[in-house]
Amino acid sequence: xxxxxxxxxxxxxxxxxxxxxxxxxxxxxxxxxxxxxxxxxxxxxxxxxxxxxxxxxxxxxxxxxxxxxxxxxxxxxxxxxxxxxxxxxxxxxxxxxxxxxxxxxxxxxxxxxxxxxxxxxxxxxxxxxxxxxxxxxxxxxxxxx
Numbered sequence: 001x002x003x004x005x006x007x008x009x010x011x012x013x014x015x016x017x018x019x020x021x022x023x024x025x026x027x028x029x030x031x032x033x034x035x036x037x038x039x040x041x042x043x044x045x046x047x048x049x050x051x052x053x054x055x056x057x058x059x060x061x062x063x064x065x066x067x068x069x070x071x072x073x074x075x076x077x078x079x080x081x082x083x084x085x086x087x088x089x090x091x092x093x094x095x096x097x098x099x100x101x102x103x104x105x106x107x108x109x110x111x112x113x114x115x116x117x118x119x120x121x122x123x124x125x126x127x128x129x130x131x132x133x134x135x136x137x138x139x140x141x142x143x144x145x
Contacts, residue, residue: 063092064132065121067105071113082116089124097125104132 065085066074073085080088092099101121105114114131121129 061092061096061099063089063099063101063126065101065103065117067103067109067113067117069106069108071109073113073117082120085117086120086124089120089126093125098128099126100128100130101126102130102132 063075068074072079073082074080075085075088089101103114103117103121105117118129121127
């Protein structure tokens with residue numbers, strides 16, 4: 001058996017398989033743990049509070065209309081005027097008249113702005129309408145007794 005000199009020694013080899021396994025596991029974890037938020041639900045619209053509201057699941061083709069404090073309407077995150085809103089709603093009603101529509105009006109907006117959006121939905125033929133609210137905190141609820 002021949003003894004190797006320091007110049008002939010084998011170069012150390014680093015096994016990258018465990019590192020790659022860890023990286024793929026981290027990637028998979030973060031992909032599965034990420035929540036994908038809808039842009040319509042993250043706008044700066046301060047919803048009114050309601051104690052008797054029901055939490056509804058996300059519908060695949062749900063239309064979310066945000067009515068901002070100044071009375072503007074946002075559809076898919078972009079501001080539109082009422083003429084465009086009516087065209088978009090008619091197109092949605094032509095595809096499926098049962099398409100759910102959620103109207104998220106800022107608590108400080110005038111009621112007339114909400115009524116205009118409701119009218120546009122009804123005139124377009126959409127009847128599955130709901131108003132978005134945020135739940136009241138337990139401290140804000142009146143006490144029974």
